[in-house]
Amino acid sequence: MNWGWIGSNAGLIGTRVLEHVGLSVPPIILGFLLSIPLGYAASRSKAARSVLLTLGNIAYTIPSLALLVLVPIIVGASILNPANVVIGLTVYAVALMVRASADAFSSVPRDVAGSATAVGFSPAQRFIAVELPLAGPVLLAGVRVVSVSTVSLVSVGALIGVDNLGSFFLDAFQRSFFTEAMVGIVAVLFVAAVFDVIITTVGRVLMPWNRRPSASRRTSRVLTA
Amino acid sequence: MILLQALAFILDGQNWVSGPRILYQLGVTLSISAISVLIVVVIATPIGIAIGHTGRGRGVAILLSNVTRALPTLGLLSILIVLIGVNATPVAIVLVLLGIPPMLAGVYAGIESVNRSTIDAARAMGMTEGQIIGRVEIPLAAPLIVGGLRATTLQIVATTTVASAFAFGGFGLYLIKGLNTADYVQMAAGAILVTALCLLIDGLLAVVQRLVAPRGVPRDGADSASPKPRARASRSRATATVSPLQEGMQS
Numbered sequence: 001m002n003w004g005w006i007g008s009n010a011g012l013i014g015t016r017v018l019e020h021v022g023l024s025v026p027p028i029i030l031g032f033l034l035s036i037p038l039g040y041a042a043s044r045s046k047a048a049r050s051v052l053l054t055l056g057n058i059a060y061t062i063p064s065l066a067l068l069v070l071v072p073i074i075v076g077a078s079i080l081n082p083a084n085v086v087i088g089l090t091v092y093a094v095a096l097m098v099r100a101s102a103d104a105f106s107s108v109p110r111d112v113a114g115s116a117t118a119v120g121f122s123p124a125q126r127f128i129a130v131e132l133p134l135a136g137p138v139l140l141a142g143v144r145v146v147s148v149s150t151v152s153l154v155s156v157g158a159l160i161g162v163d164n165l166g167s168f169f170l171d172a173f174q175r176s177f178f179t180e181a182m183v184g185i186v187a188v189l190f191v192a193a194v195f196d197v198i199i200t201t202v203g204r205v206l207m208p209w210n211r212r213p214s215a216s217r218r219t220s221r222v223l224t225a
Numbered sequence: 226m227i228l229l230q231a232l233a234f235i236l237d238g239q240n241w242v243s244g245p246r247i248l249y250q251l252g253v254t255l256s257i258s259a260i261s262v263l264i265v266v267v268i269a270t271p272i273g274i275a276i277g278h279t280g281r282g283r284g285v286a287i288l289l290s291n292v293t294r295a296l297p298t299l300g301l302l303s304i305l306i307v308l309i310g311v312n313a314t315p316v317a318i319v320l321v322l323l324g325i326p327p328m329l330a331g332v333y334a335g336i337e338s339v340n341r342s343t344i345d346a347a348r349a350m351g352m353t354e355g356q357i358i359g360r361v362e363i364p365l366a367a368p369l370i371v372g373g374l375r376a377t378t379l380q381i382v383a384t385t386t387v388a389s390a391f392a393f394g395g396f397g398l399y400l401i402k403g404l405n406t407a408d409y410v411q412m413a414a415g416a417i418l419v420t421a422l423c424l425l426i427d428g429l430l431a432v433v434q435r436l437v438a439p440r441g442v443p444r445d446g447a448d449s450a451s452p453k454p455r456a457r458a459s460r461s462r463a464t465a466t467v468s469p470l471q472e473g474m475q476s
Contacts, residue, residue, distance in 0.1 A: 057427075058424065061379055061383075061420075061423045061424055061427050062383075062420045062423065063382070063383035063384075063386045063387075063419050063420065063423060064383070064386075064387070065386045065387055065390075065397060065400055065416075065419075066386060066400065066415070066416035066417075066419045066420050067416075069400055069403075069404070069412050069413065069415075069416050070413065070416045070417075070420075073227050073228060073409065073413050074228075079404070079409070145294075148291070148294050148295045149294055151295070152294065152295055152296065152297045152298070153297075155297040155298075155299045155300060156297075156298070156299060156387060158299065159299070159387070159390050159400075159401070159404070160404060161404070165297075166297065166299050166300070168300075169297070169299040169300045169302070169303040170299075170303070170390070172303045172304075172307060173302075173303040173306055173307065173391055176307050177307065178304065178307050178308065181300055181303040181304040181307060182304065184297070184300050184303075185296065185297060185300040185301070185304065188295075188296075188297045188300060189295055189296070192295045
């Protein structure tokens, strides 16, 4: 390890981290928002479920690099446009998240949703006040998976000339420079960990009731073991 | 239209044998992928069976899959290439590392999903542990095991594309070369070829997955949302794709 390099390039490392964060956040948020109506639709109809999950599987089968170079050709943007990375990773995020979202809404007990209707909730009220909060924990788990994989995948964007922490990997390879590659990996893991802490904290604030089940689940596992 | 030109590039038989030599690059992609898949199967299957059969070590497997999910492929490749040199070894190591978690998960989830009372019945009939594993658990788990193999194979083939960035052959080479020389037709052709290859492999293994399902056992559809209650495996496949991370990172 060349510790001196880290010190003298602190500014560059900071810039790359910010670029990486800037490219990772939009796909995670967009993927989450888009997957909610899709997942809800999938939880309501069997046909929608099989179509959406199949499409998701196909999208997720496309290798990341191939997707990133196909996006500008299909959309008609410049190859070097950072938006390509955002669009490509949003496709992945939705593909991953639709299944979690479908499972989340399917996990809402039928009779609970039925009771809400019986008490006079309109479909929109029922969705916001009953189904969405109950689906929350599974949605949260899905977002965490999407977040980790997005942060890791953004680095592939460096291959198509969009600078981020992945740029360190290419440079390290060209110069046979171990420290630079190591810095890149540690920084990517760090960004992923920070995102995870933020997401779980937001989840804890929005769903304070969700802490108990995890504890009781742990004890129930001990009991069954 | 770049896409149409790319299709013409692929459909031109001459390009398969000379010039870009698609056939050769296909061979490179398939051979390094096949070797890596084979190594993964040899390593992950016995471990997965042990985890599924004994119910121990699951936490370690989940942790492993979380860590590899977070590790950037490109970073891992660059570090290993800097340490080992530009040849097939670092690429194969990365492919194997990334391929192990899905295979492991498929095997242990499959073995775990076997109905507890079926295993007890087999034991009551006098089967040894080895017979229970070989004649009861593996056949019943076969679709999920092949599911793991499917995920592993796709992961590996897709990752070879990225490996091409470091001057290693395969379809990804067209992507990188095309990018560097602004030859977008070649680049698009590479993207189409590798995508088609992945979809083809996925489709083939999906068929295998159906074929290995033992007869007389109700088929647990790929997206069945309502698993039957089981004594041991308390989770459905659907939630299993999400919960490992949730579990592994909670605390």
